[in-house]
Amino acid sequence: MKDLGCIIAGVESINPFWLASAPPTDKKYNVERAFKAGWGGAVWKTLGEDPPVVNVTSRYGVHRSHDRTIIGINNIELISDRPLDINLREMEEMRRAWPDRVIIGSIMAPMDERAWKDLAIKVANTGVQGIELNLGCPHGMCERGMGSAVGQDPEFVEQTTRWVREATDLPVFTKLTPNVTDIMLPACAAKAGGAHAISLINTVNSIIGVDLDNMTPTPTVDGHGTHGGYCGEAVKPIALHMTAEIARSQETAGVEISAIGGITTWRDAAEFIALGASGVQVCTAAMLYGFRIVEDMNEGLAAFMREKKYRTIEDFKGAASAQTVDWNALNMNHDLLARINPDACIECGRCFIACEDTSHQAIRIDAKPDGGRLFSVIDDECVGCNLCMHVCPVKDCITMEAVVDDRPYTTWPEHPKNPLRNAAE
Amino acid sequence: MRHFKLNTGSADLSREDIAHNFSDLHPPLEPAQAVVDAARCIYCYDAPCLNACPTRIDIPKFIHQIRSGNIEGSAKTILSANIMGGTCARACPTEVLCEQVCVVNHTEGASVKIGDLQRFAVDHLIETSAAHPFERAAETGKRFAVIGAGPAGLAFAHRAAMLGNDVVIYEAKSKPGGLNEYGLAAYKMANNFAQREVEFLLGIGGIEIEYKKLLGDNLVLDDLRRDFDAVFIGAGLTGNRALHIPGEALNGVRNALEFIEVVREADDKSKIPISHNVIVIGGGNTAIDAAVQAKCLGARNVTLVYRRGPEAMSATEWEQDLAKANGVVMRFWAAPQSFVGNDGVKTATFAEMDVRNGKLSPTETTFEIKTDLVLKAIGQSLEETELAGLKIENGKIVVDKQFRTSLDGVYAGGDCIASGEDLTVQAVEDGKQAAICADAYLRAPPVKGAAE
Structure with a gap:
């Protein structure tokens, strides 16, 4: 699958699928299994200064959908708890044994120039193709002035990025935390510090659930719990938005994106790439299903590209970026009406009750001659919100039909009902 | 589709095989x-x-x-x-x-x-759950009599008790449950479920059951009307229809419901003597329950004969498939003409049927089946003689929309009225609704002469 080859911040990769810095990349044994399975690269689990951290038990909690599928994991594990020299030796061995695969070294330190530079140099000497700065862990490490405690302060983001740039010639990936009010602030800081790429998102700060029998947050450590880092399918929308904002902003032009956040299938990866990511990193999906999931990521993405006639990833990278705009740039004169296909309708009533109770009372029920129920849309009430289409369990039974008229593309700033329109003119 | 252990002819089923067959369907x-x-x-x-x-x-x-x-x-x-x-x-x-x-x-x-x-x-x-899930409303001081501790009577009693009334149920048999206890295949009601359910239902309180009380024998409807504020008849259909053909009185010609009751009530089903050439006559779920249970007991040959085609059977397609999957031979468009034997039945003669001028009629063609047990599942009928004074039409007690019979203060529901299919679920609905109606009537009887 040569056509999946790509270059991410100057690092060549046989495919865009890397394992993110996390438990799956903690040691040689795992990374070797990952490469055998077909992963293009691995960002090694974050290394800190010796002595290594000590972890607690237990470490994970999960968020399930109603069919018991896990849609999110929350973890309170810290960075690598193995001695630095063992990790460095294994990284070097893996680089030599797998020349066509990517290994990125991930590092974390407090706000201390010497610490960052020492770690960067030691990691660079193993032969890795790039260095990632972990500025994101929202639990544990931040209480020691590391992780998100650094990533939440744009000055610190710029400073640490610059230190690592000064210490090595390798591509530098600054990994950001989503636990900020505006992702553009740390993203711009990373650029100012000289980052070649931004990796995002790290985990979302969260409490995943409460054990109502013992009245403790989960995961529970001897009767107590703490907030942790949330990841998996459920965080994908947050990551997509942050990717899109950085990719389409002129302020961060030139900085590449290694996207992370709930990527589970090839389709998820394609969406991130369409919004401007150069490659993706995966953790939770591998933790839930094993490294074999990369097989269909590769095959599915290649099939998608064949179908759409994209020769390389570059051909559709950022293809959705121009269409991602501010709300103020949307056309106020665009109208849709829901259409319910009675032949496909199974008469479950979900569209009706959703519209009736929570939207615009735009669906009516009539008795059919055969005793069934006929659902139809009251055009005058329908605002084209899509809710009925989404709750309908039958694919393509409810469609949204564009109202064709000759009204021009009109944005809110231009709209006659905008009280500030004249003031702006 | 469940596959039971069947007797393939080499040896009778073991006790374990039979126990397995009667485990949960x-x-x-x-x-x-x-x-x-x-x-x-x-x-x-x-x-x-x-x-x-x-x-x-x-x-x-x-x-x-x-x-x-x-x-x-x-x-x-x-x-x-x-x-x-x-x-x-x-x-x-x-x-x-x-x-x-x-x-x-x-x-x-x-x-x-x-x-x-x-x-x-x-x-x-x-x-x-340790406690019954429903609470009784404040006592009304009213007392209701119920005839029959089947699904209709029990559902009536439970709802009436819940609404604050006291109830006495009179049951002809020695156990409650009606057809739930005596008339359904054992593998459908495994682990004595019918009795466990009645015990649960009675947890509401306010319900007494008197057993071995049979209308027309030691129970008189007029006495109940005198002694109680309302009476509910949920007596079911206890009469067995007859074929009225020669040989019907021979040993070995029995009602399928009796056979089902014997199977249900036996603790060790392997002790039930079983014939090897069984004929079941009928097209309802009772016919299927009898035929399949005969196979479960180890009968080698079980033939279900129905006078019309499979689509006309009241047994559902699923029930028919269960019988077929377990070796019951289905013969359609055939009706029994006579049974022959000395002491016990030996041969059954059937005529092939067709529809002529819109009427189901026997043809000239006949065939015989060797048999030692014939089970009739041709339907039940109302024992009308004990219900003198009640309006009855087409073999069912007539009730209005409030489940009131032609006698003041007497309500009816379940199989003995024509409310819907003769199913447990319909009987439960009848009993529940009748109780709501009777309770409401007694709380606010309509003023005489006013429009209802």
Whole structure:
């Protein structure tokens, strides 16, 4: 699958699928299994200064959908708890044994120039193709002035990025935390510090659930719990938005994106790439299903590209970026009406009750001659919100039909009902 | 489709084989299975399944409650509409009721397992809950008599008691449950479920049962009318229809319901003597229950003979398939003409049937089947002689929309009225509604002369 080859911040990769810095990349044994399975690269689990951290038990909690599928994991594990020299030796061995695969070294330190530079140099000497700065862990490490405690302060983001740039010639990936009010602030800081790429998102700060029998947050450590880092399918929308904002902003032009956040299938990866990511990193999906999931990521993405006639990833990278705009740039004169296909309708009533109770009372029920129920849309009430289409369990039974008229593309700033329109003119 | 251990001719079934055959027809869902199947429910609004249920159980709600982990609440949702939700989950022909109209049939090719999920929830409550889930309203001081401790009578009694009335049930047999106890295949009601359910139902309080009380024998309707504020007749159809053909009185020609009762009441089914050439006559679920249970006991040859085609059988397609899958030979378009034998029946003669001028009639062609046991499952009839004074039409007690008979203060429901299909679920609905009507009437009797 040569056509999946790509270059991410100057690092060549046989495919865009890397394992993110996390438990799956903690040691040689795992990374070797990952490469055998077909992963293009691995960002090694974050290394800190010796002595290594000590972890607690237990470490994970999960968020399930109603069919018991896990849609999110929350973890309170810290960075690598193995001695630095063992990790460095294994990284070097893996680089030599797998020349066509990517290994990125991930590092974390407090706000201390010497610490960052020492770690960067030691990691660079193993032969890795790039260095990632972990500025994101929202639990544990931040209480020691590391992780998100650094990533939440744009000055610190710029400073640490610059230190690592000064210490090595390798591509530098600054990994950001989503636990900020505006992702553009740390993203711009990373650029100012000289980052070649931004990796995002790290985990979302969260409490995943409460054990109502013992009245403790989960995961529970001897009767107590703490907030942790949330990841998996459920965080994908947050990551997509942050990717899109950085990719389409002129302020961060030139900085590449290694996207992370709930990527589970090839389709998820394609969406991130369409919004401007150069490659993706995966953790939770591998933790839930094993490294074999990369097989269909590769095959599915290649099939998608064949179908759409994209020769390389570059051909559709950022293809959705121009269409991602501010709300103020949307056309106020665009109208849709829901259409319910009675032949496909199974008469479950979900569209009706959703519209009736929570939207615009735009669906009516009539008795059919055969005793069934006929659902139809009251055009005058329908605002084209899509809710009925989404709750309908039958694919393509409810469609949204564009109202064709000759009204021009009109944005809110231009709209006659905008009280500030004249003031702006 | 369940496959029982069958007697292939080499040796009779072992005691273990027979015990296996009479274990649960549909094993209960494991909790994980229940959650997965509950998640398949679309949670329809004004759902077709709810409208297909004679007792109008809020099925989307109870399934949603299983999904949310509120299993006891789910059971309460079921039982508030149908206090015999446990039996109905086991014995209802869901394939022609709720599950037939489930919209998931259209999206996934198979319905949500509504019956199995209902059983999951109700069994959970009955097995784990110490207290009865419903409370009685303030006492009304009214006393209701009920004739028959079958599904209709018990449902009436439970609802009447819940509304604050006291109830005495008079039952002809020595155990409660009616056809739930005596008339359903044993593998449908495994582990003595009918009795466990009645015990649960009586947990509401305010209900007494007197056994061995038979109308026309040691029970008089007029006495009950005198002694109680209202009377509910849920006596079922206890008469056996006859074929009126030669040889019907021979030994070995029996009613299928009697056979089913013997099987149900035997603790060790392997001790039941079984014939090897069994004929079952009829086309309903009772015929299927008799035929399949005969196979379960180890009968080598079981032939079910029905006078019309398979589409006319009141047994559902699923029930017919269960019989076929377990070696019951089905003969259609044939009716018995005579039974021959010295002491016991040896041969049954059938005429092939066809429809001439719109009327089902025997043809000239006949055939014989060797037999030592004939089970008649040709329907039950009302014992009218004991119901003097009540208006009866087409073999059913006539009631109005409030379940009132032609006699003041006398209500009726279940198989003895013409409310719908002769199903447990319909009997439960009749009993429940009749109790609500009787209670409301006694609380606010209409003023004489005023329009009702």
